[in-house]
Amino acid sequence: MDNSILKEKIDQTVEILKEKDIDMWLTFVRESSINHDPALDMIVGVNSTWQAAFMISKDGDATAIVGDMEEGNFKQAGLYKNIIGYLKSIREPFIEYLKKKDPKKIAINYSKNAVLADGLTYGMYQMLLDHFKGTDFANRLVSAEEIISALRGRKSATELQIMKEAVDETLKIFDKVTHFIKPGMTEIEVADFVKKITVEKGFGFGWEETHCPAVFAGPNPNGPHMGPSDKVIQKGTMVNMDFGILYKGYCSDLQRTWYVLNDGEEKPPEAVQKGFEIIRDSIQLVADAIKPGVKGVDMDAIARNYITKNGYPEYPHGLGHQVGKTAHDGVAGLFPAWERYGNAPFMELEEGQVFTIEPRLPVEGYGVSTLEEEVYITKNGCEFISDPQKELILIKS
Numbered sequence: 001m002d003n004s005i006l007k008e009k010i011d012q013t014v015e016i017l018k019e020k021d022i023d024m025w026l027t028f029v030r031e032s033s034i035n036h037d038p039a040l041d042m043i044v045g046v047n048s049t050w051q052a053a054f055m056i057s058k059d060g061d062a063t064a065i066v067g068d069m070e071e072g073n074f075k076q077a078g079l080y081k082n083i084i085g086y087l088k089s090i091r092e093p094f095i096e097y098l099k100k101k102d103p104k105k106i107a108i109n110y111s112k113n114a115v116l117a118d119g120l121t122y123g124m125y126q127m128l129l130d131h132f133k134g135t136d137f138a139n140r141l142v143s144a145e146e147i148i149s150a151l152r153g154r155k156s157a158t159e160l161q162i163m164k165e166a167v168d169e170t171l172k173i174f175d176k177v178t179h180f181i182k183p184g185m186t187e188i189e190v191a192d193f194v195k196k197i198t199v200e201k202g203f204g205f206g207w208e209e210t211h212c213p214a215v216f217a218g219p220n221p222n223g224p225h226m227g228p229s230d231k232v233i234q235k236g237t238m239v240n241m242d243f244g245i246l247y248k249g250y251c252s253d254l255q256r257t258w259y260v261l262n263d264g265e266e267k268p269p270e271a272v273q274k275g276f277e278i279i280r281d282s283i284q285l286v287a288d289a290i291k292p293g294v295k296g297v298d299m300d301a302i303a304r305n306y307i308t309k310n311g312y313p314e315y316p317h318g319l320g321h322q323v324g325k326t327a328h329d330g331v332a333g334l335f336p337a338w339e340r341y342g343n344a345p346f347m348e349l350e351e352g353q354v355f356t357i358e359p360r361l362p363v364e365g366y367g368v369s370t371l372e373e374e375v376y377i378t379k380n381g382c383e384f385i386s387d388p389q390k391e392l393i394l395i396k397s
Contacts, residue, residue, distance in 0.1 A: 112342060238368060
């Protein structure tokens, strides 16, 4: 990862700590190439073998306590103002530094709501408590969820530019798929075509290659997170693809829908066209309403209610999620008030966050209508990062 972005995120962390009135954020790790705390990707960029403590304070200080053998790696990265090495035990320099700073609130990486804020293992937490014996620091611990949520969500100008480029490159691949799809092909053939282009261009995949891309042909498709099958694309049916790339450390996540014209057809059947338009319009309704301060649960309700009001069943998932260094990023989401989503649907959305909007509905006898767009939340609303699909893409035989 470009260290300039890491420096931006560390500076951003200081401002977030001031905003949240938290004195220090502590990321405590060991063998992080095996048990990887996602926070490292935002503020460190280098793995640590020995126990290591990365501390950012609201006064602007950034200090890392790391094993002697790895001290040079972190000095070379130039991200932390102070690098303190140790040989036999981290405890002495660690506690000495904490006593010097005397933070009243220490945020550590645990969360019930957000996996990306839950990087501290239970074993490491117990080890932390062992180090704190004889001090009052254990009583000052709070969750870093709010810090990590803000840090991952609020994209810097550099991050946003990279994400725009990632979306542009992804859409170019979708365009190639439009010219490639023919009736008689299998879902796997389409997916293999996409994978070949992705590798040739030197991109990574936005998520696991088993279902990146996910290709769905015709009625009764596989579940949204299942991989492509040997199902054959037929005339007179719909085809969807869910796909994203990993580009310069950031992901894209988009979906498009095609209709394969049947013999003698010049346009799609009315049911197919209506299903597409309902999805397209539901996305625009959300884009018109989304802005800083609204809650994801209310944005989900806009699309969900519009779709059900038009006679379709509600989609069996949330409306959208944040995108960033991972395809499913951040904490807040455009989610319904389901227990599985915890507190995430009720968090206020913030300027700088990037969300997908991805409703879906079945078109009986033809397949599924689904689109996935990416939007960036601005001061007063949002902007599409992706060029939205406004018309159903038609595949001629």
